[in-house]
Amino acid sequence: MKFVDEATIDIAAGNGGAGCVSFRREKFIPFGGPNGGDGGRGGSVYAVADRNLNTLIDYRYARRHEARNGEPGRGSDQFGAAAEDIVLRMPVGTIVKDAETDEVLAELLVPDEPVLLAKGGDGGFGNMHFKTSTNRAPRQKTPGWPGDQKKLRLELRVLADVGLLGMPNAGKSTLIAAISNARPKIADYPFTTLHPNLGVVRAGPDRSFVVADIPGLIEGASEGAGLGHQFLRHLQRTRLLLHLVDIAPFDEGIDPVAQAKAIVKELRKYDESLYQKPRWLVLNKLDMVPAEEREARVKDFVKRLRWKGPVFQISALARQGLDPMVQSIYEHVAAHAEKAPPEVDRRFEAEAGGADA
Template sequence: MKFVDEAEIRVEAGDGGNGCVGFRREKYVPLGGPDGGDGGDGGSVFLVASNNLNTLVDFRYNPTHRAERGQNGSGSNCTGRKGEDCHVRVPTGTIVYDAETGEKLGDLTREGEELLVAQGGFHGIGNARFKSSTNRAPQQATKGTPGEKRYLKLELKLIADVGLLGMPNAGKSSLIRAVSSARPKVADYPFTTLHPNLGVVRVDDQRSFVMADIPGLIEGAADGAGLGMQFLKHLARTRLLLHVLDVVPYESEEQPCEAARKIIHELTQWDEQLEEKPRWLVLNKVDQLPAELVDVHCQTIVDELGWQGPVFRISALRGDGLKPLMFQVMDFLTQASHDPEE
């Protein structure tokens, strides 16, 4: 299914039902009084987070969502039925904005979390409620109030433990394909992934984490070049970034150190907090180097970058070094989840 991470929808809550003007008309009851019942409240619209969804594409074809109107009151003091609420399922990680004002209404980050986005109208009052000692036969009743109607902008930020960061063709798709059941497209010619892919990495029977393959960045991504700006926001929720670097770039591509510096610059331009997020260097495609040159070549890259964090050498294609990397990622996430500052 095509990945869509932004959508605009219209939500309409139900109007409140009108109150009724009615009087008792029964045989042998000569002094029957007012008995008009109240209307029912209109249904409200709620957004509900669901882990079973990972795209907003359905809203492209179904942009309007309405709750039910409250039923009108009737005689014999019968109150109208309340309108049914409308529950709209959205992917977990969806941020909701008022499309007209830009106000942030909520952030749905947990399975089953609900957000009220349109309040149903209040019910009208029947004439029985207006009866008093001085007004024994009231003729007035009130109408229900209209339900809220508004346009919403939905923005999906993927919720993943680990994000893969790198230039196009660095091997991110091959990596997530090798360690999880995700099946992004891979090929032996240069191209870039067009939408994020999520994969569950199981390191053993009891432990697993979610990894996100983000489309490759290019220079100027933070300013809107390429696909980078559209998907950089997905890295904000991750707890660890794996900076994947191609040690033997395609002949038309720039050298590893220059590519790494451009990625770091784009992170800074987009969000300084994103640059400070824990980031590990993953040197990919070491299988394409002669065995005797692997150590020297990789160390040269690390030295030129002045990299101070963890460094891993892998071959996503052959599977070299993947198991130790995944176990260390799992250990890091486990420790982070027990850190009181997290």
């Protein structure tokens, strides 16, 4: 399935049904009075986060979503039927914005929780509502209220604990395939990932976290060069960034330190808050460096980069040095996980309030 993380759609809630003008007409009841019912409510449009979806591709092709109008009122005190609401199911992590004002209308982070996007119009009043002691045969009614209509921009930001950052061909896809159940395309020739991949990493019994692999960045990405800038938004919900560096580049004329500095520079240009996130350095492809040169090359790299944070030396292809890194990542993610507030029994809350009083 094609990965789509942006879409623009039009939604329209249903209009309310019109009220009815009617009078009771029965034999032997000459002054039956008004009995025109109200119109039904128009259908509303809701959005719901669905765990089983991971792309917005459904909204790339179905761009118009309309709810039905409410039925008009009828005589004999009959109100019109309300129209059914429609529910748009979207991936968890979708941000819904008003396309005209750029206002954030909803952020779908809780699965199966409905969020109102467009309210259906209320039904109009029938002539029953206008009966008074001085106006005993009203002929007034009101039309139904119109439903909301909006143009929305949908933006998906995947929910992941850890994000992989780096140049194309740094080994991000190989790493996520080595430590998780994700199976991105990997080959022995240079190419870049075209869309984000998510993988669940098992660090032990009941110990896991989610990793996101985005397309590689290149210099000038914050101005629109390459593919990576389109997917940097997917790193904004992560708690930790792993900066993957190819310590043994395919082209000997490439300086890994210059590449690493370029990535950091592009990250800061794109979003300062993303730049401020905790970031660890992961030096990959050490199996391509002779054993006697590894220590000296790593020390030289860290010194020239002026790096002060954690450093991990791995080979994703040979699966060397992965377990200590995975355990350290899990400890960091678990320590910074958002803990739900403890549930308070309202019975004891009421008793405490009474005691204070």
